[in-house]
Amino acid sequence: MGSSIDNPKAESILTEFLKERPNLRFIRLQWIDYSGVLRARIITPERCLQIARGADICTLSQNCMVIPISTAPKCWPDGIEEWHLLPDWDSLIVCGFSPSHASVMCFTSCDNLDNPLARCPRFALCQSLEVFDVLFGEHHILMGFEIEFVFLDETYTPLQSLDQTVGYSMLSGLRGKNLDIIETIMDSLIASGIDVHHFHVEAVHQYEIALSALPPLRAIDSLIMAMETIRTQALRHGVRATVTPSPVLSGPMSGIHAHFSINPNPPNSSSFLSGVLARMKSLCAFGLSNCDSYCRIAPDCAGEWIAWGTGNKDLPIRQVHPGRWEFRFLDATANAYLFTSAIISAGIDGMKTGLVLEMKDCTVVPSALGSEEVDVKLRDVGVTDRMPKTLQESLEAAKADHEIIKWIGRELHNQYIRVKEKEAEYFLKMTTDERRRKFLDYF
Template sequence: MDHPLHAFLARHAAVRFVRFQWLDLSGILRARIVTKSYTLQLIARHQFLSVATAMMLLPVSNPQVAKLPPTGCADLRPDWSSLRLCLFAPMHASVMCHFCMPALDDPFALCPRSALDRVLSHAVSSANSLRLGLEVEFVVLPPDRDTSCHPDSITSNSATSGLRSNSVLAALEETVAMLEESGVAVQDFHAEGPLQLEIATGPLAPLEAVDALIYTQETVRSVFARHGLVATMAPDAAPSAAKSGLHIHISLGDADQEDSFLSGMLDNTLSIAALGLASMDSFVRVQDLMNATGAWVSWGLQHRDVPIRKVARGHWEIRCVDATANPYLVVALIIAAGLEGITSKRPLTMVGLSDFATNYPRPQLEEAGVKDKLPSTMNAAITIAHASPIVNATFGKALSEAYLSVKRVDLEAMHDMDSETRRRLFSAVF
């Protein structure tokens, strides 16, 4: 049978390189850029590209420190259904890979993409109806990061200021055109806050949606760089900039089960936030009165200051996530939590909030079922994830321990790092 790559290359004769990509436990996109000729050789010989096992476990703070022995290899196993043209680099195509470590009893035990795949395959009937859309927030900075003298600055949500200069608007238009041409459905783009823009993408099946998110983020970064600008999804990119999240919209095909699905998510919101807020700078968004995540495990209809906003029947927005997280892991956990609620027919007991949580007396919050605060530090998030039954059940011991070991390296390394150094690091990486 003809390989999918052959037909792809016949349609895209200009492609000379294939990016074999994976997202590591730190949420960093990594790639080996392979020539077309060698890619075809690998396919013909039924072989896989090999990388060091450490390539899944590098912390953000010190890429020279991996929590693995220095020996061993992993195979990059391409999912050719994810193959797409990199329109921001026309001679390149990209394919998302599963990270396979043949020496392990479960060769895919440390692969985040495989973890999401497993969650979906174990609940085929329910998972097939799930759809995900994303709100990708990012801050635009000049290369020198000096935002004080820009003649046309992005000022506030939906304002046209900041979209009048040729550079920003041209980069946005070029980005969105590339996304649409590559099959990523874009619903709209707009100014989101000071120095911040947002691109909202339409619903896709969960694995396809996360793959499309990774392509979207890389397209944004690449196109804006070509226009002489820095586009970063870092949560706290600059003191004067809005704080960036990565909001995940999830919709359930069978809305009759929405209360149980929501209840499952709420019962596990602490764990979702522990993985979704994955860096020391993530917790700048964990505040009331900020229209970010809020500070309490809670939900509300069209409420934007809670971790779970109900948008419509069977449709929610998960707000306690940012781009420093690994979205394969976070989405796997969200779906596992919701489906657990459906399987156990869990009733919805928490009352949705209609005001800022801080405006309620504490007894009224408790009466509504709002009792737990979100983690407000990286140390608290690590502690929650370590003790979480659903984290361990969803990912297994090997992946859970590997993830936490990487995060502990970052926690220790960044404890004494000043905020500006962290901002520059995260802006470069994310």
């Protein structure tokens, strides 16, 4: 399944890694909490070797996964708990933006549970991939992510310069300082061994970097390193780079688009798609996982209707070709491990049960039509349901979805929903700008 818990080769993997990098001084033990926040403990190589040998372990407190962004640092853990970080040694990577640092993504283990990994999103994804491999071992999944981001100045407004971004794939915005920043980001990603498919201007004030396809676990690890690289290198140029969904009060909205393919394409890949469509409202609780995520329930973003279409960017699922889709209902506030686990589980269910794809390929661009006309044309292709418009609506769907609960496990499901309900409760009490600034602190 592409992960390494209790890896018998842990010490040799780390020893070889360090031998090839004699100037390495620190290693970041990293994890993603339920709010999509990257957290880390930074240790020396010497201590890291002790952990790899099983002679030491990194211990965390009960708040390590459950701090809502809206109330931080206040949180509501179940009680006194002891958590541990279990490094996935196969994820070791140099931090290209700081060559004396490396990082390793970790599983999160809670000693208080019968199954200590029952609340770990990374482990949930590993389990989903294992089920897929058992059932469809002749096929494999690849994923690649597109990252949209915006540069802001110290006043949290879009960076102004003579070289201003104007529109999609134009060179305006790539002739001056902004290009220098992005080149530094690219150099760092290359130094980390992350393959970039392309970068370009996406919209006014907005850029995009697209990562090349990898197996899901490694693809998400690369996504996390790429977002941290973008933020770090921009800051070193005196600029704030943000991947938050709503970076400015009036302007571009940023998402993470997940390209997902089954290789080779199975004859029943349409059933995988049908399984995802059947669970869309629940899945939005994991992909559009915070209040500001729902500004992207809009044309040319995450879409307004539960539908799919070949080449259609006005919908939440754009089919590139059969067996390859772009899932557009994802942003940087999500825990991408948990989102991908839920997507794969829904697709597996569709394939196992032979779920027929009754919804037709939607060639309609809903945003180009009037309200009455769009209802008629969408109904003709089997599209009748709208995307959820709020986090609360998605959470209610996920709470009532017993299959989702079964797939990711009740422990993980309950913990995640509790954090998200607190975020929804407290964010709704804030003004739009208060909420925006809170997200800017994190993403």
